[in-house]
Amino acid sequence: MKFLCTRCDEVMKLAGAQAGDDTVGLTFSCPKCGGSFAMLTNPAETTLVKGLGVQVGGRSEPAPLMEVIQSSVARDTENQITWDPGAETRLANVPPFARPMARKAIERFAESKGIRTITAAVMDEARALM
Amino acid sequence: MRMYHEVAGDGGSDILGQVGKMMERLAGRLSLIKSVIAVASPKGGVGKSTVAAHLAASLARRGARVGALDADLYGSSLPRLLAPEFIGANATRGEEGLFPIAGVFGVRVMSLDYLTGYGARASVAWAGAGGSITRGPVEASALRELLADTQWGELDYLIVDTPPSVGRLGDLTALVPSLAGVVLVSAPTLLAYQVTLKSIERVRALGVPLLGLVENMRGFTCDLCGAANRINVEGEMGETLSIMGVPALGALPYDQRLLKPAGEAGPIEAVERIADALLAKIGGHAAARA
Structure with a gap:
């Protein structure tokens, strides 16, 4: 045009x-x-x-x-778990082949605690329990 | 006043340039993939995803580098069939693209399920106004991005599980002109056969090789007496297909093992035979193109 x-x-x-x-x-x-x-x-x-x-x-x-x-994509904001940039950066340190599993495990932990935003602190908390 | 063709440039958005960049990115990604194979059917519920998943697993078990793309945007099944441990996982972003999920035998799986944030809870829904007018472009772009923005790496085969209706195959052939071919899947019912026959000309019109037909759910073997039973046999397709020049790649029986994630129950003879037939066909096509 x-x-x-x-x-x-x-x-x-x-x-x-x-x-x-x-x-x-x-x-x-x-x-x-x-x-x-x-x-x-x-x-x-x-x-x-x-x-x-x-x-x-x-x-x-x-x-x-x-x-x-x-x-x-229409966002399912009510149920969606988001990662803040600090947590994403830390996840990037996990080897690529293991990242999906690590991501899933932490999201499962967050879901069980009713947490909607994953931060570095949430990752520490999850790791302490694993 | 000057008219459109008398004015140089395109108005400043460089739309053609932007489209060119998209296609360059896609071409770069596809250049690392030796054969892209579409698994298609004009009918839903005939076992297209099951065939796609088991073929991908069979090829990977043989040592090939295999990717599996779930192009059935609203009915994705490959995550469940090829990477059941990662249901609900989100794909991780790398420098060059999003990493596919590592499925059985190392099959690299990509699906909208890994990108929407819904996980496996719901089919994708698109935001924005326009309804059916805007849905087509968004779906075509989503398919392009799933192909081009996934860091597939080098692959011997990329198996694409397409949505029901061969009309949608055009989106794929427009993006992958070098498509190695299409595997059609049908169930042995007269209705499915009739619709499959109608779709053959449509596939041929797209200019891609029709690799052959897989007949799914052909029959079952009785656990008690060992008798092989045909069910839903309302018509014999073999002769018609042969007249139309469509090879039969093989048939799959009703088999509980096919309902499990691909590879979980070990090699399934019928799947292996179909994979053998497919490889023979692709080799032939590759030779023909060379």
Whole structure:
């Protein structure tokens, strides 16, 4: 999609992007006359573009791993156990072949205690009992 | 006012460039995999996942490096069949991708179950508006990411358990143009046969080799008298298949061992015969491509 300034016949440049919960606001401006406008996408348009795995405005970094899956899965926030960055870092020290088993064991421990966020302290507590 | 083709560039998002990068990442991952094999069926409940899992385990038991991708996004079964110890586990993130879960005989298993945070509690549900309009692109992207963002490493075979309906095979063939072929699975009922026959032309239209058909649940052997019984026999498919040029890879009986996680009950003769037939076919196709 391209945008032309009807006054100058110049290509409008993307000047900014603002993400809402499920919408995006994109601002375009004319490099010649400075005129600008904003395009606001509705939730369905936003979901569709996100589902294609592309980013409006382009990317400066490679796409994150499993980006579409991670951003599109409806989260089961009530039952989900999350790992804080410190705990994830510690888990990364476990050899790859044993990581899933270690992760599962700690999540099982957390679930049994009603803990929803795994921290380094929770990992220590779990290890003490293993 | 100038029109679209008179204006250079693409509006600044470089969508084609972004798509190119996605496909580069996928191609890099696939370059380490010798053969990608799809297990498919136009009907649900015919034992597609069972065949996929037992074939993967059989090939791995023979020493091959095998991956198994659960592309049945809403009905994933491979975690239970190939990595029962890790039901509910989450995949761990590495530098280059997410590590597959190590299943039986070292089969590297990837499924949405390892990514959603639901574990095995529920099928995936997608967030966001748009319903059926947006679901297709999200599903196709999810399949691409499962292939491209999993750190499979070097594999001899990647077995892909596809969702029911061969219409969905197109998503896979678009992503894996070098697909070694499709194994069709059917149950011995007239209805399943008829739908399978209808799907053969659809598979051929995709331009991928049809490796053959596995007939599942063909019959059972009586524990008491040893008699082999056929059940649900409403039609004989062999002759029709041969007229249509579809090889029969083999048949699986009703066997309690097939209901257990793959490999748990040791080698199953019928599975081994199908794996032998499959390997013979892939060798033939590889030679034909070379």
